[in-house]
Amino acid sequence: xxxxxxxxxxxxxxxxxxxxxxxxxxxxxxxxxxxxxxxxxxxxxxxxxxxxxxxxxxxxxxxxxxxxxxxxxxxxxxxxxxxxxxxxxxxxxxxxxxxxxxxxxxxxxxxxxxxxxxxxxxxxxxxxxxxxxxxxxxxxxxxxxxxxxxxxxxxxxxxxxxxxxxxxxxxxxxxxxxxxxxxxxxxxxxxxxxxxxxxxxxxxxxxxxxxxxxxxxxxxxxxxxxxxxxxxxxxxxxxxxxxxxxxxxxxxxxxxxxxxxxxxxxxxxxxxxxxxxxxxxxxxxxxx
Amino acid sequence: xxxxxxxxxxxxxxxxxxxxxxxxxxxxxxxxxxxxxxxxxxxxxxxxxxxxxxxxxxxxxxxxxxxxxxxxxxxxxxxxxxxxxxxxxxxxxxxxxxxxxxxxxxxxxxxxxxxxxxxxxxxxxxxxxxxxxxxxxxxxxxxxxxxxxxxxxxxxxxxxxxxxxxxxxxxxxxxxxxxxxxxxxxxxxxxxxxxxxxxxxxxxxxxxxxxxxxxxxxxxxxxxxxxxxxxxxxxxxxxxxxxxxxxxxxxxxxxxxxxxxxxxxxxxxxxxxxxxxxxxxxxxxxxxxxxxxxxxxxxxxxxxxxxxxxxxxxxxxxxxxxxxxxxxxxxxxxxxxxxxxxxxxxxx
Numbered sequence: 001x002x003x004x005x006x007x008x009x010x011x012x013x014x015x016x017x018x019x020x021x022x023x024x025x026x027x028x029x030x031x032x033x034x035x036x037x038x039x040x041x042x043x044x045x046x047x048x049x050x051x052x053x054x055x056x057x058x059x060x061x062x063x064x065x066x067x068x069x070x071x072x073x074x075x076x077x078x079x080x081x082x083x084x085x086x087x088x089x090x091x092x093x094x095x096x097x098x099x100x101x102x103x104x105x106x107x108x109x110x111x112x113x114x115x116x117x118x119x120x121x122x123x124x125x126x127x128x129x130x131x132x133x134x135x136x137x138x139x140x141x142x143x144x145x146x147x148x149x150x151x152x153x154x155x156x157x158x159x160x161x162x163x164x165x166x167x168x169x170x171x172x173x174x175x176x177x178x179x180x181x182x183x184x185x186x187x188x189x190x191x192x193x194x195x196x197x198x199x200x201x202x203x204x205x206x207x208x209x210x211x212x213x214x215x216x217x218x219x220x221x222x223x224x225x226x227x228x229x230x231x232x233x234x235x236x237x238x239x240x241x242x243x244x245x246x247x248x249x250x251x252x253x254x255x256x257x258x259x260x261x262x263x264x265x266x267x268x269x270x271x272x273x274x275x276x277x278x279x280x281x282x283x284x285x286x287x288x
Numbered sequence: 289x290x291x292x293x294x295x296x297x298x299x300x301x302x303x304x305x306x307x308x309x310x311x312x313x314x315x316x317x318x319x320x321x322x323x324x325x326x327x328x329x330x331x332x333x334x335x336x337x338x339x340x341x342x343x344x345x346x347x348x349x350x351x352x353x354x355x356x357x358x359x360x361x362x363x364x365x366x367x368x369x370x371x372x373x374x375x376x377x378x379x380x381x382x383x384x385x386x387x388x389x390x391x392x393x394x395x396x397x398x399x400x401x402x403x404x405x406x407x408x409x410x411x412x413x414x415x416x417x418x419x420x421x422x423x424x425x426x427x428x429x430x431x432x433x434x435x436x437x438x439x440x441x442x443x444x445x446x447x448x449x450x451x452x453x454x455x456x457x458x459x460x461x462x463x464x465x466x467x468x469x470x471x472x473x474x475x476x477x478x479x480x481x482x483x484x485x486x487x488x489x490x491x492x493x494x495x496x497x498x499x500x501x502x503x504x505x506x507x508x509x510x511x512x513x514x515x516x517x518x519x520x521x522x523x524x525x526x527x528x529x530x531x532x533x534x535x536x537x538x539x540x541x542x543x544x545x546x547x548x549x550x551x552x553x554x555x556x557x558x559x560x561x562x563x564x565x566x567x568x569x570x571x572x573x574x575x576x577x578x579x580x581x582x583x584x585x586x587x588x589x590x591x592x593x594x595x596x597x598x599x600x601x602x603x604x605x606x607x608x609x610x611x612x613x614x615x616x617x618x619x620x621x622x623x624x625x626x627x628x629x630x631x632x633x634x635x636x
Contacts, residue, residue, distance in 0.1 A: 035403050093597050095406050100593030107586030220414045223407045273398040
């Protein structure tokens with residue numbers, strides 16, 4: 001019984017992990033069909049914000065929940081204004097440019113902070129479940145993954161900003177004709193997507209530690225989740241995370257983390273062969 | 289219109305320059321310089337593999353290093369096991385090509401769009417890189433060859449004469465052989481591009497829907513193009529492995545994929561000579577810049593990539609050509625004679 005609970009929590013944690021990693025990327029992709037190849041480095045930036053400000057004496061929760069999204073969000077707006085803005089409609093170029101940005105950020109952070117692993121201890125202790133003990137932080141991850149999804153759904157469904165965003169997503173030209181400045185919508189979307197990514201990076205930092213090249217460890221999982229999910233922000237991210245999270249966690253329990261990743265990719269390839277537009281290209285097409 | 293290869297003076301000039309370097313360099317330069325140039329030759333073959341699939345098949349792969357690494361490891365493992373290098377060298381073309389065909393099947397028969405293609409190729413490379421890095425323990429060995437994880441595989445055999453495992457090529461012979469391979473790949477690709485198959489693939493690059501409406505099997509074409517490119521990249525990997533007599537997981541790294549893209553972009557997408565010039569110029573540049581303390585390789589690569597993308601206005605190929613003409617006159621004087629860039633660019 002205890003073991004079952006542990007396995008369920010582990011799988012939930014794996015799913016939340018993917019949701020956290022992919023949410024910011026999914027927002028940007030769903031809105032603008034741009035894949036931000038520097039996504040991993042945005043996560044890294046969030047991580048560094050948390051670690052550095054914690055070391056400077058800032059409360060870790062404040063650093064995670066306020067500073068990280070703020071810094072990375074602002075950085076995202078800057079990137080959008082300076083780079084992405086010129087590349088709308090040129091998808092391949094935007095991939096190349098953001099990849100250049102990714103390399104630049106890895107190099108830049110290495111120059112500033114050095115190529116060493118920095119870390120803080122994971123807050124909260126452990127929770128006992130029967131004979132087993134798991135980190136309480138797992139529940140923080142699960143909570144925030146759920147919160148992300150609910151918050152995005154709520155904003156998109158019930159607010160005026162969400163309405164404008166959905167209109168722009170469905171038909172940019174018509175939205176523009178109705179007086180919406182779509183370039184601002186895109187800028188805001190990129191900023192919010194980056195902020196969410198920064199928050200995720202901040203949440204992951206205590207678990208993984210930060211190092212300039214940490215992004216590569218996450219981009220695989222985030223990209224696969226987003227493209228398998230397809231264009232819908234919430235339904236796509238959720239369905240893909242659930243499916244792939246279960247597969248990779250199952251594989252990880254059986255063989256180890258490296259093959260978990262490989263299984264993730266293999267599942268995604270087969271899925272994309274069957275559903276080239278991602279899960280939400282065929283199923284749940286009308287969902288958010 | 290594409291010019292027939294036989295009537296294009298640029299083609300003969302390229303081959304002539306190649307032959308001149310092949311036979312001349314060992315006479316004019318000392319051994320150290322020859323070994324340096326060998327590096328450029330190997331990387332040029334690698335650049336050509338991406339130049340072909342991107343420029344003439346319209347397939348933008350973010351994971352060309354996947355095949356480069358696969359070829360390198362195939363060569364390393366099989367040559368250590370077999371004890372001679374002719375068969376492993378052939379295998380290092382065949383195996384990556386087969387893997388490329390398999391991956392291509394999933395991607396092209398699934399009709400993945402450009403974004404998805406970029407992401408899938410990149411992720412496949414990442415996973416190879418991770419798995420190979422993970423193979424440090426002694427339990428990860430294939431025959432006599434230990435994969436060695438992040439330590440890589442040392443003491444990879446130097447190429448030997450076919451059929452005679454003890455007759456190793458000395459550096460000058462190796463250089464000549466590699467130069468010969470580069471010329472063969474160049475001529476082979478030029479002929480392939482000028483053939484019916486090549487014309488159809490250029491047609492697919494220009495307009496996929498129209499090509500399929502005209503009755504060409506776009507998916508099959510793309511798989512074949514991708515497999516050929518993968519095979520050439522794999523061969524370049526084998527050349528790299530035997531040149532260094534050492535290979536580590538960095539062959540699979542994103543940096544290696546990024547380099548290929550940058551060379552091809554810098555030299556001009558839709559050309560074959562351009563990427564070779566890209567290799568020479570940018571490798572030399574990063575060698576020079578790499579000696580500066582306040583820069584590292586990632587910064588240089590990233591900056592170059594971003595500048596290349598942003599500095600080019602709409603329409604990639606024509607602007608690259610235009611930019612190459614004005615900016616790199618001294619390197620590309622030959623192209624001035626050609627008429628200005630057209631919609632379907634010629635394959636120099």
